[in-house]
Amino acid sequence: MTTTSDEQQRYHLRAGHAASGPYALDIGPERAGWERSSLRVLELEPGGVHTLVTGESEWIVLPLSGGCTVHTAGEIFELLGRKDVFGAVTDFAYVPRDARAQIASGAGGRFALAGAKCERRLPARYGPAPEVPVELRGAGTCSRQVNNFAAADTFDCDRLIAVEVLTPGGNWSSYPPHKHDEHHPGAESVLEEIYYFEVEGDGLGYHRVSPSREGGTDVLAEVATGDAVLIPDGWHGPSIAPPGRTLYYLNVMAGPGEQREWLIRDHPDHRWIRDTWPGQPVDPRLPLQGPEATR
Numbered sequence: 001m002t003t004t005s006d007e008q009q010r011y012h013l014r015a016g017h018a019a020s021g022p023y024a025l026d027i028g029p030e031r032a033g034w035e036r037s038s039l040r041v042l043e044l045e046p047g048g049v050h051t052l053v054t055g056e057s058e059w060i061v062l063p064l065s066g067g068c069t070v071h072t073a074g075e076i077f078e079l080l081g082r083k084d085v086f087g088a089v090t091d092f093a094y095v096p097r098d099a100r101a102q103i104a105s106g107a108g109g110r111f112a113l114a115g116a117k118c119e120r121r122l123p124a125r126y127g128p129a130p131e132v133p134v135e136l137r138g139a140g141t142c143s144r145q146v147n148n149f150a151a152a153d154t155f156d157c158d159r160l161i162a163v164e165v166l167t168p169g170g171n172w173s174s175y176p177p178h179k180h181d182e183h184h185p186g187a188e189s190v191l192e193e194i195y196y197f198e199v200e201g202d203g204l205g206y207h208r209v210s211p212s213r214e215g216g217t218d219v220l221a222e223v224a225t226g227d228a229v230l231i232p233d234g235w236h237g238p239s240i241a242p243p244g245r246t247l248y249y250l251n252v253m254a255g256p257g258e259q260r261e262w263l264i265r266d267h268p269d270h271r272w273i274r275d276t277w278p279g280q281p282v283d284p285r286l287p288l289q290g291p292e293a294t295r
Contacts, residue, residue, distance in 0.1 A: 015226025066109015
């Protein structure tokens, strides 16, 4: 591995190192060096109010902890939210481009704002927690839970794709390593991706990005709560949860393709792992949460 310190600092953003104003994390196309994908983490004190100007991007307001009210485009959405990312699937709000949104929280909380530059202005909408598709992916020690709240085939956006992944302690996810940095119709789509991490109990996890081309992204990150990893290209995975601690990450993606689709190619040296899953049970600790836990 030839990872340099500059690469680590460019692509692995430690908690607090990409803060800006009210945002504990503020990643946009200029900061990331790409065209579309954005992620902000907004922290509000009790009674706090924040105005989001969407500009050329569509956004999803996703509670990480706490609840909030979102006023936008003539709509009011009451988000019940959740205690934390480990305890429940949450509801969310979609905010269109060329709009303003007021986000207010009586009790305070932390809110992910996942965004993507887009062309179409879609209606503002509410996403109820019970309607979020919860998928158990993989098997054995590769088992994980995927909350497909804004996957390409579950919730209508113009460009934005976003999901949550929870990996039980000791398991590997984003495995086998995969990539989406070339356009191959029906097989692989080009997507810029952000991983945002939280680790239960303030533990540490690990995330690997390896080059898919000469001079490509090469990062081995020891991640903690509040960290993010940028993936402009490359094979990404595994994401490794420490024993006894659940690893959470939020994936935010967008790309230039005519179709909004998540198409990946597995690393040829590791794709065999998928063939072992049919003979193994899913980790019995899953599901870790469900939409009923929000009520």
